[in-house]
Amino acid sequence: MSARDYVEKDYYAALGVSKTASQADIKKAYRKLARQHHPDANKGDAASEEKFKEISEAYDVLSDETKRKEYDEARTLFGAGGFRVPRGGGGNGQGVPFDLGDLFGGGAGGGGLGDIFGTIFGGGRGRGPQAARRGGDVEAEVTLSFTDAANGVTVPLQLSTPSTCPTCHGSGAKPGTATRVCPVCSGTGSQSRNAGGFAFAEPCRECFGRGLLVDDPCVTCAGTGEAISTRALRARIPAGVKDGQRIRLAGKGTPGERGGPAGDLIVTVHVHPHDVFGRKGDNLTLTLPVTFPEAALGATVRVPTLGGAPVSVKIPAGTTSGRTLRVRGKGLTRRDGTRGDLLVTVEVAVPKTLSDDARAALASYAEAQHDDPRAHLSKLVTAND
Numbered sequence: 001m002s003a004r005d006y007v008e009k010d011y012y013a014a015l016g017v018s019k020t021a022s023q024a025d026i027k028k029a030y031r032k033l034a035r036q037h038h039p040d041a042n043k044g045d046a047a048s049e050e051k052f053k054e055i056s057e058a059y060d061v062l063s064d065e066t067k068r069k070e071y072d073e074a075r076t077l078f079g080a081g082g083f084r085v086p087r088g089g090g091g092n093g094q095g096v097p098f099d100l101g102d103l104f105g106g107g108a109g110g111g112g113l114g115d116i117f118g119t120i121f122g123g124g125r126g127r128g129p130q131a132a133r134r135g136g137d138v139e140a141e142v143t144l145s146f147t148d149a150a151n152g153v154t155v156p157l158q159l160s161t162p163s164t165c166p167t168c169h170g171s172g173a174k175p176g177t178a179t180r181v182c183p184v185c186s187g188t189g190s191q192s193r194n195a196g197g198f199a200f201a202e203p204c205r206e207c208f209g210r211g212l213l214v215d216d217p218c219v220t221c222a223g224t225g226e227a228i229s230t231r232a233l234r235a236r237i238p239a240g241v242k243d244g245q246r247i248r249l250a251g252k253g254t255p256g257e258r259g260g261p262a263g264d265l266i267v268t269v270h271v272h273p274h275d276v277f278g279r280k281g282d283n284l285t286l287t288l289p290v291t292f293p294e295a296a297l298g299a300t301v302r303v304p305t306l307g308g309a310p311v312s313v314k315i316p317a318g319t320t321s322g323r324t325l326r327v328r329g330k331g332l333t334r335r336d337g338t339r340g341d342l343l344v345t346v347e348v349a350v351p352k353t354l355s356d357d358a359r360a361a362l363a364s365y366a367e368a369q370h371d372d373p374r375a376h377l378s379k380l381v382t383a384n385d
């Protein structure tokens with residue numbers, strides 16, 4: 001249904017009801033007429049077919065309170081039938097071409113009726129071709145190094161977004177030529193299909209729902225009226241993003257149409273793992289191998305930090321493998337500027353090969369040390385022997 005139809009067609013007359021008719025009256029009138037003019041009952045009767053289309057369209061609008069209200073408003077504004085638009089196609093075979101752009105504000109100057117219709121049919125509801133519309137959200141993906149993700153980074157992005165063809169301004173017609181109203185759907189872009197005595201609207205197959213036909217297509221866009229525009233922009237990824245996190249950057253998506261706000265840019269972030277550091281929330285993790293003497297006797301070990309100077313970590317004497325030591329403030333930067341911690345997990349390294357001296361020393365050690373680390377298991381082991 002187009003705005004043009006609203007002004008031009010008298011849906012009340014089509015159904016033979018008054019402007020104040022109730023929904024029940026409208027339904028009753030439609031059913032009666034639909035039975036009478038149904039294509040199944042009037043095979044090959046072009047006039048009946050036309051009438052059936054007319055009443056289906058009228059019912060589609062008047063049976064929907066919202067559409068009916070818009071229809072009434074449009075008719076009030078322009079006066080019923082007082083605003084004539086030449087019709088293309090039809091039975092006379094000499095379709096009158098006209099440029100809808102002139103009437104509906106598609107041209108460079110904008111303005112004209114398009115803006116008025118845009119107002120009538122409200123912003124954002126998508127009704128009518130001229131309503132102000134919010135731009136779409138755009139999805140993008142970036143892959144960051146672990147360090148960039150931790151510190152935050154500004155990444156350049158190339159975004160391809162659908163836009164209006166700059167050559168034909170979206171009409172799809174070669175400049176200087178005109179589009180014409182689709183004769184199949186009379187410019188509505190939809191056709192009625194019948195099932196079980198009821199009419200369903202579906203997109204017109206002739207014009208693919210545009211309501212317009214292009215005889216001489218624009219070379220730039222091959223008649224689609226659309227173009228792909230590439231935008232370069234820089235997206236700020238905040239410090240501390242996680243792998244798989246989605247960042248919404250308001251207003252960086254597709255620009256709005258006719259004064260509508262821009263959509264958002266949604267960036268899905270992938271983060272490469274680090275060779276050494278891991279993450280646990282705002283904390284960084286690090287596995288620190290130590291020797292058995294270091295764990296047993298205690299030691300001070302130099303530990304790297306992410307993007308900063310190394311720190312000294314004190315391994316207390318008697319540290320067991322798997323114990324985690326906390327280095328405060330050496331984790332990831334939080335939103336409020338404070339930082340998480342570096343969690344250092346001690347892992348006692350066992351040498352794969354031993355020198356003769358080391359082997360002899362370990363044998364002496366085993367002789368000297370009589371603690372049984374499995375004392376708590378020995379009872380169970382004996383019981384089941």
Ligand SMILES: [Zn+2]
Pocket residue numbers: 165166167168169170172173218219220221222223224225226
């Ligand atoms: Zn074009």
Ligand SMILES: [Zn+2]
Pocket residue numbers: 182183184185186187188189190204205206207208209210211212
């Ligand atoms: Zn059509």
